[in-house]
Amino acid sequence: MQAQERLVFDRPKVLADIPTHYCPGCQHGVAHRLAAELIDEMKLAEKTICVTSIGCSVFLYNYLLVDSVEAPHGRAPATATGVKRSRPDKFVLTYQGDGDLASIGMAEIIHCANRGERVSVIFVNNTVYGMTGGQMAPTTLIGQKTTTCPAGRSREHEGMPIRMAELIAQLGGTAYSARAALNTVKNIRSAKKAMKKAFEVQTKGLGFGFVELLATCPTNWRLDPVKANERVAGEMIPYFPLGVFRDQTAPAKGPAEVEK
Amino acid sequence: MSRYTDVIIAGFGGQGVLLIGNLLAYAGMSQGLNVTYIPVYGVEMRGGTANCTVVLSEDEIGSPIIHRPEGLIVMNRPSLDKFQPRLKDHGVQIVNSSLIDQELAEKDRVRSVLVPANEIADRIGNTRMANMVALGAYVKATGFLPLEAVITSLEKVISPHYKKLIPKNAEAIRAGAECVK
Amino acid sequence: MTRKSPEKIFIKGNEAIARGAIAAGCKCFFGYPITPQNDIPEYMSQALVEAGGEFVQAESEVASANMLLGAGACGIRAMTSSSSPGISLMQEAISYMAGSEIPAVIVNMNRGGPGLGDIGPSQGDYFQSTRGGGHGDYRTLVLAPASCQEAYDLIIKAFDLAFKYRNPVLILGDAILGNMKEAVSPWKPAPVDPAEAADWRLEGAKGRGPRLHKSLYLHEGELAGQNKRLQEKYLAMQAETDFELYRTEDADLVVCAYGSIARIAKSAVRKLRKEGLKVGLFRPVNLYPFPSGPLAELAGQGKRFLTIEHNLGQMVEDVRLSVRGLADSEQFSVYPGNLPLPDDFEEPIKKALAGK
Numbered sequence: 001m002q003a004q005e006r007l008v009f010d011r012p013k014v015l016a017d018i019p020t021h022y023c024p025g026c027q028h029g030v031a032h033r034l035a036a037e038l039i040d041e042m043k044l045a046e047k048t049i050c051v052t053s054i055g056c057s058v059f060l061y062n063y064l065l066v067d068s069v070e071a072p073h074g075r076a077p078a079t080a081t082g083v084k085r086s087r088p089d090k091f092v093l094t095y096q097g098d099g100d101l102a103s104i105g106m107a108e109i110i111h112c113a114n115r116g117e118r119v120s121v122i123f124v125n126n127t128v129y130g131m132t133g134g135q136m137a138p139t140t141l142i143g144q145k146t147t148t149c150p151a152g153r154s155r156e157h158e159g160m161p162i163r164m165a166e167l168i169a170q171l172g173g174t175a176y177s178a179r180a181a182l183n184t185v186k187n188i189r190s191a192k193k194a195m196k197k198a199f200e201v202q203t204k205g206l207g208f209g210f211v212e213l214l215a216t217c218p219t220n221w222r223l224d225p226v227k228a229n230e231r232v233a234g235e236m237i238p239y240f241p242l243g244v245f246r247d248q249t250a251p252a253k254g255p256a257e258v259e260k
Numbered sequence: 261m262s263r264y265t266d267v268i269i270a271g272f273g274g275q276g277v278l279l280i281g282n283l284l285a286y287a288g289m290s291q292g293l294n295v296t297y298i299p300v301y302g303v304e305m306r307g308g309t310a311n312c313t314v315v316l317s318e319d320e321i322g323s324p325i326i327h328r329p330e331g332l333i334v335m336n337r338p339s340l341d342k343f344q345p346r347l348k349d350h351g352v353q354i355v356n357s358s359l360i361d362q363e364l365a366e367k368d369r370v371r372s373v374l375v376p377a378n379e380i381a382d383r384i385g386n387t388r389m390a391n392m393v394a395l396g397a398y399v400k401a402t403g404f405l406p407l408e409a410v411i412t413s414l415e416k417v418i419s420p421h422y423k424k425l426i427p428k429n430a431e432a433i434r435a436g437a438e439c440v441k
Numbered sequence: 442m443t444r445k446s447p448e449k450i451f452i453k454g455n456e457a458i459a460r461g462a463i464a465a466g467c468k469c470f471f472g473y474p475i476t477p478q479n480d481i482p483e484y485m486s487q488a489l490v491e492a493g494g495e496f497v498q499a500e501s502e503v504a505s506a507n508m509l510l511g512a513g514a515c516g517i518r519a520m521t522s523s524s525s526p527g528i529s530l531m532q533e534a535i536s537y538m539a540g541s542e543i544p545a546v547i548v549n550m551n552r553g554g555p556g557l558g559d560i561g562p563s564q565g566d567y568f569q570s571t572r573g574g575g576h577g578d579y580r581t582l583v584l585a586p587a588s589c590q591e592a593y594d595l596i597i598k599a600f601d602l603a604f605k606y607r608n609p610v611l612i613l614g615d616a617i618l619g620n621m622k623e624a625v626s627p628w629k630p631a632p633v634d635p636a637e638a639a640d641w642r643l644e645g646a647k648g649r650g651p652r653l654h655k656s657l658y659l660h661e662g663e664l665a666g667q668n669k670r671l672q673e674k675y676l677a678m679q680a681e682t683d684f685e686l687y688r689t690e691d692a693d694l695v696v697c698a699y700g701s702i703a704r705i706a707k708s709a710v711r712k713l714r715k716e717g718l719k720v721g722l723f724r725p726v727n728l729y730p731f732p733s734g735p736l737a738e739l740a741g742q743g744k745r746f747l748t749i750e751h752n753l754g755q756m757v758e759d760v761r762l763s764v765r766g767l768a769d770s771e772q773f774s775v776y777p778g779n780l781p782l783p784d785d786f787e788e789p790i791k792k793a794l795a796g797k
Contacts (some may be wrong), residue, residue, distance in 0.1 A: 054657075061653050065654070066646055066651050067644065070654065079511035082510060083512065083515055085494065086511070087515045087517070110500075111504065282622070294794060321780075322709075323707075323782070324701075325780060327783075431705060
């Protein structure tokens, strides 16, 4: 290597060098990469046990080269509890989508957080069931059309979309809860910082770490990737504000705690 | 023929029928017998009555549940009403005559031993030992186990914290035995 | 089994299971309250923690079974206990554990059903236990103790079998076994080998490639291959038969019953023997795999059968399959909701015997 050549971009060691099965413009790949970078940077690879979930990210174990166990739909936080309680010396990570975490797995995520399990949860919110073909999710926005709310979600009929990061922040065992987005480079950088915190509260034994990542699903949104990114900024962020909703590593800030 | 007996012990919740069931079982164990103890719980317990079944046997025990027992300790009226008709012919029942009209106890088909358990326990110092009085009477009336086996087993069912109560309970067991002619 | 300690303790079946599990090296217990098995989590919440283990009261049986999946994937001896409605909720995770070959021990103190049923004893979950119970084609080993000592012994065996076959193992008891007290010798098995599961447990990919436990197989031929492997495993499990024979040598009629019902049937058989009737008892200890061979042997000797169960007739199907071509089995049910009484068994036994 020449002296003037400096490697500025490389593939994280725990990220497999294979193409993913994700659709063009999908941001699961970005979220995977951020997780992989952090596992490398924090030197967690040799002690990580990842609990995968059901949804588009079901094949996470093909991309993230760490020990993994596949949990049933929505149960990853319970499975992660079993992993962490039996091996408290390991770094335990779950990665769940909005249907998995905020619908069928609502009880498991709430209680896992409330017990303050020392695990880190990455929650990808793209407002739709991707794998099964674009059905309504608990985070589907009002007015958003899906294959199971073809007239658009309404408050009267389907209820309001659930804001998970805020909900999780309310629970006693949560040490960190934040929402970030993957639609711009700036937001991706913030997302990585938030994920790092969610990992650190575990490695420091402080409690439950949670990061919600707003992401695109161009295929099921029927948008091209650029338009999908615009939708994140224009429609999602106004309803799902970015910020940190609980951070036990930071000094208390009072009511204005939420950082925009 | 190998030795075998079974008994249903019944009364109000709080009369200590489960405690003396356990005590009897421990006494049987101390004599090298096989024992089973099963409390009846569920709907029957909600009505305020409690009962348990104890089986003592030289042989391996089959059913821990007995419908028609050889022995009965009934501490209150509802228990007598319920279990007396099920007592085997020539069976032995201890009837707490402090709380049950003695006229209600069958005389010919079975052997009824009337024991004013509450009064005797009162005299010794505490009504709550009526269960021990009744058990003493049962052990004497059946002669299946030595009384001393029951008394030495008291430490198994009374927690160390209440150890000082053991002599009084022993006295109650003996007083019950003395009621039996 | 190794030697028994001489000191006997007088405990409930539920407590025998809890103590046996700790002796077997159980490190994690996950559970949710339900009658009639609450003594187990209550005991574990103290004793297991004192023994250095982890106890978690989960938010539901769904969660406790999935916690079990997580601990099992790490090669840790872990268990849950519940009763029928709770076991129904666990079937999802049990299917996943069977599919991804994760060991676990699950105790079902069977209560009356269907639905909420009652809290009394029942054997209504025989089919659910022995046919897999959840979705997909799989089996779990099922052990059915009939005494408090056997409950202690079999939970120890259950952990060994779970790890031997990397498969969930069920202990199937009922409200009688759980609440009955008997003398138990609390023997100690050899300590768990620290290298147990070392070749597959998840512990971080250090000095090796990553490991994965999953039950999703989408590529062509993959799932069929996995099912074939599972089938081979279930065939290998057939060696694990355990049963008790009581006075069957000269019996004309063999009563088939398991668990608490078997011991109640034994009382009836013993009594009828005293009356000179040639009856015996066959008690499967393992319900899956079902001890078909020994039953067929009895059928081959010209004996006839009566299956007595605390359900509407479930194990009788396994008895009939076992003796097919040689004999049949009469069937007598105690309806869940009724307490089984030995006196009630005498008439049907006499009738089946006279049917000759």
